[in-house]
Amino acid sequence: METKLYVGNMSQSTTEQDLRTMFSEAGTVGSVDVIMDRATGKPKGFAFVMMGSQVEAEKAITMFNAKDVNSRTLKVNISKPREDR
Numbered sequence: 001m002e003t004k005l006y007v008g009n010m011s012q013s014t015t016e017q018d019l020r021t022m023f024s025e026a027g028t029v030g031s032v033d034v035i036m037d038r039a040t041g042k043p044k045g046f047a048f049v050m051m052g053s054q055v056e057a058e059k060a061i062t063m064f065n066a067k068d069v070n071s072r073t074l075k076v077n078i079s080k081p082r083e084d085r
Contacts, residue, residue: 002030003057004079008046010034011070016047018069023049026063027056048079 007019016032023029030050037044051057057078065076 001054003051003054005049005051005057005060006046006075006077006079007049007064008075009072010043010045010047010074011072012043012045013070014043014047014072019047019049022064022069023051023060026051026060028052 005023014034016034019032019034020029023032028051030052032047032049034047035044036042049060051060061076061078064074067074067076
């Protein structure tokens with residue numbers, strides 16, 4: 001079963017392809033969604049990465065949480081369901 005990861009504290013220069021390449025080291029990457037600001041069109045500094053399985057997601061968390069990428073320390077964890085506003 002696929003597992004969705006939250007990737008936070010990203011540099012605005014980090015691209016979808018950068019994340020896909022990096023997370024593929026931990027396993028199968030289903031999708032990468034870099035969240036963009038509607039007003040400016042620039043990245044908001046976080047993304048969601050869909051990993052192929054729970055085991056691969058846990059491996060990715062171990063490998064990339066607190067890792068320095070583009071002078072920023074990433075925060076990687078299991079994505080929580082969106083709360084109602």
